[in-house]
Amino acid sequence: MAPATDLLQGTLDLLILKTLALESMHGWGIALRIQQISKDALQIGQGSLYPALHRLEYKGWICADWGASENNRKAKFYSLTRTGKKQLEAELEDWDRLTTAIALVLKQV
Amino acid sequence: MLNELLTRLRFFLARKAHREVDEELQFHLDQQIQANIAAGMPPQEAQRQAVIAFGGVERAREECHEQRPGYHIETLVQDARYAMRGFRRNPIFTVTIVLTLMLGIGATTAVFSVVDRILFRSLPYAHADRLVSVGLVAPIEPQEFMLGGSYYDWRDHQTPFAAFTSETGVDPCDLTQGTPARLSCASVEANFLPTLEVHPLLGRNFTAEEDRPNAPKVALISYGVWLSHFGRDPGIVNKLIEIDGNPVRMIGVLPKDFEMPRLQAVDVMLPQALDEAEQRKADPGRVMWAFARLKPGVTIEQAKAALQPVFDYSLQLAPLQFRKEVHLQVRSLRDRQVHEVRLVAWVLLGAVIAVLLIACANVASLLTARGASRERELAVRSALGASRARLVVQALTESIVLSLAGATAGFAFAELLLRIFIAIAPKGLPFLYKAEIDTRIIFFTILLSLVCGALFGLAPAFHKPRAQALAGRASLAVSHAALRQWLVVTQIAVSMVLLVGGALLFHSFWNLQNQHLGMHTESVITARISLGQRNYGTSERRMAFFQQLESRLRYGPGVKWLAVSDSLPPGGYHRDQIYARIAVAGRPKSRGGTGGQVAWRWISPDYFRALDIPIVQGESFKEEELTSNGHLLILSKSLSSRMFPDQDPIGQRLQLASSVPDDPWYTIVGVAGNVKNGGLADEDEPEYYRLRRNRPEDWNGSSAIIVKTTLPADVMERWIRSQVATLDPTLPVEIETLRQRVSQLADQPRFQTVLVGFFAATGLVLAVIGLYGVVSFLVTQRTPEIGVRIALGATRRDILRLVIITSLRLIALGTFIGLIAALVVSRVLSSLLFNIGPRDPVTFVLVTLLLIFVAIAATLIPARSAAKVDPIVALRCD
Numbered sequence: 001m002a003p004a005t006d007l008l009q010g011t012l013d014l015l016i017l018k019t020l021a022l023e024s025m026h027g028w029g030i031a032l033r034i035q036q037i038s039k040d041a042l043q044i045g046q047g048s049l050y051p052a053l054h055r056l057e058y059k060g061w062i063c064a065d066w067g068a069s070e071n072n073r074k075a076k077f078y079s080l081t082r083t084g085k086k087q088l089e090a091e092l093e094d095w096d097r098l099t100t101a102i103a104l105v106l107k108q109v
Numbered sequence: 110m111l112n113e114l115l116t117r118l119r120f121f122l123a124r125k126a127h128r129e130v131d132e133e134l135q136f137h138l139d140q141q142i143q144a145n146i147a148a149g150m151p152p153q154e155a156q157r158q159a160v161i162a163f164g165g166v167e168r169a170r171e172e173c174h175e176q177r178p179g180y181h182i183e184t185l186v187q188d189a190r191y192a193m194r195g196f197r198r199n200p201i202f203t204v205t206i207v208l209t210l211m212l213g214i215g216a217t218t219a220v221f222s223v224v225d226r227i228l229f230r231s232l233p234y235a236h237a238d239r240l241v242s243v244g245l246v247a248p249i250e251p252q253e254f255m256l257g258g259s260y261y262d263w264r265d266h267q268t269p270f271a272a273f274t275s276e277t278g279v280d281p282c283d284l285t286q287g288t289p290a291r292l293s294c295a296s297v298e299a300n301f302l303p304t305l306e307v308h309p310l311l312g313r314n315f316t317a318e319e320d321r322p323n324a325p326k327v328a329l330i331s332y333g334v335w336l337s338h339f340g341r342d343p344g345i346v347n348k349l350i351e352i353d354g355n356p357v358r359m360i361g362v363l364p365k366d367f368e369m370p371r372l373q374a375v376d377v378m379l380p381q382a383l384d385e386a387e388q389r390k391a392d393p394g395r396v397m398w399a400f401a402r403l404k405p406g407v408t409i410e411q412a413k414a415a416l417q418p419v420f421d422y423s424l425q426l427a428p429l430q431f432r433k434e435v436h437l438q439v440r441s442l443r444d445r446q447v448h449e450v451r452l453v454a455w456v457l458l459g460a461v462i463a464v465l466l467i468a469c470a471n472v473a474s475l476l477t478a479r480g481a482s483r484e485r486e487l488a489v490r491s492a493l494g495a496s497r498a499r500l501v502v503q504a505l506t507e508s509i510v511l512s513l514a515g516a517t518a519g520f521a522f523a524e525l526l527l528r529i530f531i532a533i534a535p536k537g538l539p540f541l542y543k544a545e546i547d548t549r550i551i552f553f554t555i556l557l558s559l560v561c562g563a564l565f566g567l568a569p570a571f572h573k574p575r576a577q578a579l580a581g582r583a584s585l586a587v588s589h590a591a592l593r594q595w596l597v598v599t600q601i602a603v604s605m606v607l608l609v610g611g612a613l614l615f616h617s618f619w620n621l622q623n624q625h626l627g628m629h630t631e632s633v634i635t636a637r638i639s640l641g642q643r644n645y646g647t648s649e650r651r652m653a654f655f656q657q658l659e660s661r662l663r664y665g666p667g668v669k670w671l672a673v674s675d676s677l678p679p680g681g682y683h684r685d686q687i688y689a690r691i692a693v694a695g696r697p698k699s700r701g702g703t704g705g706q707v708a709w710r711w712i713s714p715d716y717f718r719a720l721d722i723p724i725v726q727g728e729s730f731k732e733e734e735l736t737s738n739g740h741l742l743i744l745s746k747s748l749s750s751r752m753f754p755d756q757d758p759i760g761q762r763l764q765l766a767s768s769v770p771d772d773p774w775y776t777i778v779g780v781a782g783n784v785k786n787g788g789l790a791d792e793d794e795p796e797y798y799r800l801r802r803n804r805p806e807d808w809n810g811s812s813a814i815i816v817k818t819t820l821p822a823d824v825m826e827r828w829i830r831s832q833v834a835t836l837d838p839t840l841p842v843e844i845e846t847l848r849q850r851v852s853q854l855a856d857q858p859r860f861q862t863v864l865v866g867f868f869a870a871t872g873l874v875l876a877v878i879g880l881y882g883v884v885s886f887l888v889t890q891r892t893p894e895i896g897v898r899i900a901l902g903a904t905r906r907d908i909l910r911l912v913i914i915t916s917l918r919l920i921a922l923g924t925f926i927g928l929i930a931a932l933v934v935s936r937v938l939s940s941l942l943f944n945i946g947p948r949d950p951v952t953f954v955l956v957t958l959l960l961i962f963v964a965i966a967a968t969l970i971p972a973r974s975a976a977k978v979d980p981i982v983a984l985r986c987d
Contacts, residue, residue, distance in 0.1 A: 026133075026136070026137075027133060027136075027137050028136065028137045028140040028141070031137075045164055046137065046141075046162055046163045046164060047163050047164030047165055047166070047168060047169040047172075048164070048169070048172075050130070050133065050134065050137075050169050050172070050173050051169065051172035051173050051175070051176055054130075054173045054176040054177075055176045057120075058116065058117055058120050058176055058177065058178055059113050059116065059117075060112055060113050060115075060116030060117075069136070069140075071143075073136060073139070074132070074136070075133075075136050076129070076132075076133045076136070083112050083113070
């Protein structure tokens with residue numbers, strides 16, 4: 001396994017929003033999904049996932065509901081709100097702009 | 110954005126239970142453990158790995174909690190509550206700090222409320238920063254004025270001003286309707302209020318037509334008169350009132366906060382109604398005061414430069430001897446109003462801020478000492494995971510809670526101080542009667558206390574608790590002590606500066622009070638009477654009144670000497686003329702400059718006896734000369750020696766207004782000793798006296814009766830009042846002893862001396878308390894060491910010396926820094942000092958000795974207790 005890359009500052013929010021865009025999910029699920037999709041390249045500190053989730057909830061971008069998990073345990077499920085969807089689009093655009101810009105610079109030099 | 114705010118608000122109000130977060134995290138861990146077990150780990154290992162993968166569970170829980178909206182407010186409340194608990198446990202400490210802050214903040218608030226209007230607050234006119242005072246300055250009148258002969262030329266040809274206006278002063282006038290009252294009537298040009306951008310509260314401003322001579326009379330009344338005479342009746346506009354016997358139509362009411370630009374009291378405002386054509390031709394024309402509004406973007410310097418051509422033109426028309434002594438003056442209205450007291454205001458503000466600094470240093474020092482004893486507690490909190498920022502915020506919260514408490518107490522103290530200030534303040538200090546603690550001052554004080562809190566809170570807050578503190582041994586807290594020592598050095602230095610200032614002012618005040626006035630003020634009572642135009646319109650009537658009064662008083666009980674004069678030394682109003690206009694018989698007219706001013710008075714024969722002024726040559730006026738036709742004169746010694754340096758002045762003849770065609774020749778009959786006549790501190794003018802004969806032309810409206818008496822002043826005062834009342838019961842009389850009059854002249858120096866002296870004393874006391882605190886702190890900390898020293902054979906004397914030398918180092922350093930600072934700073938006082946230099950060596954030496962003496966005395970108490978340390982107790986403790 002290649003050493004996991006540390007997350008870029010501020011990208012955790014984006015990853016959470018993107019993950020939740022497909023379906024509502026509990027914290028464990030989000031962590032697992034990000035790890036799986038990135039093929040273990042992105043290792044999120046599981047501890048830092050929850051403060052981020054709470055922060056987003058307080059901002060009103062995601063909302064939380066208690067529901068039953070796959071193995072029928074009580075779990076907190078997060079889903080994207082309307083503001084959250086708009087925010088995701090805006091952040092994605094920003095991300096695109098940033099990466100294109102960086103790529104341009106890297107190619108040039 | 111709004112959405113987000115609303116969400117936050119909802120979560121702020123409806124808090125999530127702690128349990129929710131716990132459950133959520135637990136669920137996560139369980140899932141991980143199950144996944145690990147599924148991957149084939151034994152259960153215990155699965156749990157261990159899950160926790161490792163997660164990181165700090167407690168930390169995550171805390172961080173989730175910190176995301177809450179309102180988290181910071183919560184900590185703040187928590188900190189404040191914690192601080193309060195701490196203060197309650199230690200009431201003496203808390204009270205000391207709050208009292209110290211009360212002194213500092215209260216005094217600063219009181220002084221600020223006094224100087225605010227002088228230095229900072231904007232004038233009650235719209236865009237007041239563009240208002241300027243314009244005019245001429247001459248030796249006769251150092252405050253700029255205008256003359257009718259030039260004003261209209263200036264107004265027509267000026268370029269830098271958007272508006273140019275004038276007033277011709279405020280004169281007493283009588284309201285002769287209903288309850289009669291003496292009022293102050295201001296005369297202004299029609300565009301006066303528009304130039305100041307003041308709008309009448311009710312009614313309208315004057316029109317240009319109403320500002321012509323012989324126009325129908327109209328008036329604006331002040332808010333005060335509207336309130337006291339008309340009960341704020343909104344229907345008074347266009348009604349008639351009677352002023353000086355003439356009907357005048359009231360066209361409006363001035364705003365409540367209206368002020369004349371020269372700050373005269375005003376009850377009624379009238380159009381000045383000058384005849385412009387006549388004024389233009391007149392030389393010099395009516396005395397007036399001009400004000401202007403600068404065009405946007407024009408500076409005062411530019412305006413002055415732009416006015417120079419019209420000024421030069423006016424100057425050419427002036428008599429030759431004036432030209433060199435007259436200058437153009439353009440300055441901001443605020444400068445015009447506060448010219449004399451600005452320096453005093455800054456000095457007071459500086460002094461009080463110095464006191465505040467000392468107080469803050471004291472509090473910082475106390476908090477540091479407390480910090481040292483709380484080091485263990487802080488170390489524990491740090492070890493339990495409190496971050497540095499959290500500890501700093503907590504310390505700051507404590508100090509701000511303290512300083513707000515100090516500010517609250519300070520408000521009460523400031524109210525008290527302000528009342529004292531107003532009670533002892535001189536009349537001339539502008540705006541003082543209006544000083545009060547309003548919202549602006551409250552805002553200032555709260556800001557001030559926050560700054561203070563940050564100042565004295567930060568010093569101890571940034572001290573990092575050290576790990577050794579956990580070990581439980583009392584640490585030496587060396588760095589605490591170092592900080593406190595520096596604080597004490599600063600305190601001593603600042604109070605040195607304050608003391609030097611206070612001592613210089615005191616010394617100067619002493620000189621002022623104990624100078625020789627040239628006359629004797631004991632048991633002299635003066636009564637000043639000003640006869641109104643209405644009942645005493647002619648000089649015959651005025652003379653008759655005063656002669657009747659004189660004959661009634663002359664043979665009264667206890668009257669030793671009685672004199673009548675038109676003015677009184679040593680200060681205040683007296684008549685003036687230009688030296689160059691006096692011609693000496695048999696000498697050519699002088700052709701230099703104006704030669705400065707010569708003071709003169711109308712007096713009755715016993716004037717010199719009543720005031721005990723020596724006649725050094727010739728003789729005084731005689732009773733029989735009152736009815737003579739001769740023109741007699743007595744010169745002061747300085748005038749006589751200037752005019753006749755090597756001649757006998759007696760019998761010489763003078764013309765007083767040599768330019769007037771048939772001015773009579775006066776014969777000098779005597780020379781009197783010099784008497785102070787320019788106030789207490791200012792340069793004296795040479796002076797001459799004219800005999801006021803029994804001829805109406807010698808008598809004008811106001812006179813002062815001077816009585817040298819053998820009776821107590823209050824008895825005499827009642828008697829004089831009763832005699833005046835039998836002649837005219839409505840006439841106001843102003844009776845004071847001459848000593849009171851002289852003392853009033855020293856009011857302003859006394860005010861600043863008392864205030865700065867009070868601040869210096871407060872500063873010294875605070876600094877000494879600070880020094881005492883630090884030395885006893887050091888002694889307590891070194892108790893084991895001192896015990897060892899005594900056990901090893903050190904004598905009491907050695908220990909005493911040890912402590913005193915430590916403190917002497919602080920005192921010496923503080924005094925030295927203070928001396929240098931005082932030498933630099935005292936220069937600003939020079940113009941406030943009388944007969945003493947700002948670097949007067951005696952004052953500096955005395956103050957230094959006083960400070961060192963008091964400081965050493967403060968050290969002796971802890972030093973003696975150190976010397977009494979019992980080695981056995983000292984070594985056992987801790």
